[in-house]
Amino acid sequence: MGREHLPGCCGGGGEQPQAGLSRRTLLRGTALTTGALAVGGVFGLPGIAHAAPSIYNPFAGYAITGSWQDHLNSGSLGGIDFGMGVGTNLPACGAGTIQNIPNNGTGGHTVTIHHADGYRSQYMHLSQFLLANGAAVGAGAIVGRSGGAVGAPGSGSSTGPHLHWHMINPSGVRINPLTYIGQNPGGGLPKTSTEQDGIPGTIFYKRMQNWLRITS
Known part of the structure; x- marks a missing residue:
């Protein structure tokens, strides 16, 4: 199971139209x-x-190879791993602005999406960045490509191809994105x-x- 160990890692009823108004x-x-x-x-x-920002799960079609609890059990601050081949396009889970963090410790190449109200999403172990820092994106925009192959540039401590995803709340605490979506329905393309x-x-x-x- 491809999973990184990240102890101490920062994750960084409408009104009627008024008369006289034209169509x-x-x-x-x-x-x-x-x-x-x-x-x-x-x-x-x-x-x-x-x-709070509208978030959806762009990786619902991929198997979860590392649950949130799996990460906590291994000493990580938390995350969800999705098994996928190297080079898979990674859609933004919600609108925001991009920050690329090369070689982000054990997380390797990391894309951070800064959402509204201080929320952030992070994708880790990327093989490629696609957008410039500060780029504005909407939900579904491709922000990078997955990686995770052992020893490959940007893989960090990954032991196999996969994507790691977690969110960070305005207080700087990692939160489970799937839990967030369940508590804040309505996200999507x-x-x-x-x-x-x-x-x-x-x-x-x-x-x-x-x-x-x-x-x-």
């Missing part, structure tokens, strides 16, 4: 409001309320306008914003 004016207002909320939720602009429920999602509104920009 275009309504669309413009909706798009601008949606955009402002999205920016506030991701970057935490002052004056705009936002909840942005919806498109082709959702079965027929409700337009964020991609739809981004396209509408672009259309408004062009027509203006």
Whole structure:
């Protein structure tokens, strides 16, 4: 089972439209409001309320080869290991900004995603960084490629190909991302306008914003 030992490692019902407003004016207002909320939720602009970051599990299709408790039992501060081949694309579990940490002790090459409200996610034992420090990403964006092969650059103390994932709360304590998701449901990739429920999602509104920009 590929697992690193990380003792002491820092992980680092809606209202009706008012009479006299044109359809275009309504669309413009909706798009601008949606955009402002999205920016506030991701970057935490002052004056705009936002909840804890929306996180999803991009690795649900991979077997867990090391549980949270397995890590604690081995002296680690905690993490989840997912078995996957070297070079597997790693999607961001939520929106944020990127920090790359080469050779992060026993964790090897590490990507940190800084989310809203001081939360962070870390992927460890990477074989390749793909984005620059400070790059802004949305949920599902590819932030790096997995590694973990014994002795390979960036593998740290890994004993086999896998990805290690943990989160860090605003107090600097490692937390189980799967537990966090269970307690904060609603995360996932942005919806498109082709959702079965027929409700337009964020991609739809981004396209509408672009259309408004062009027509203006």
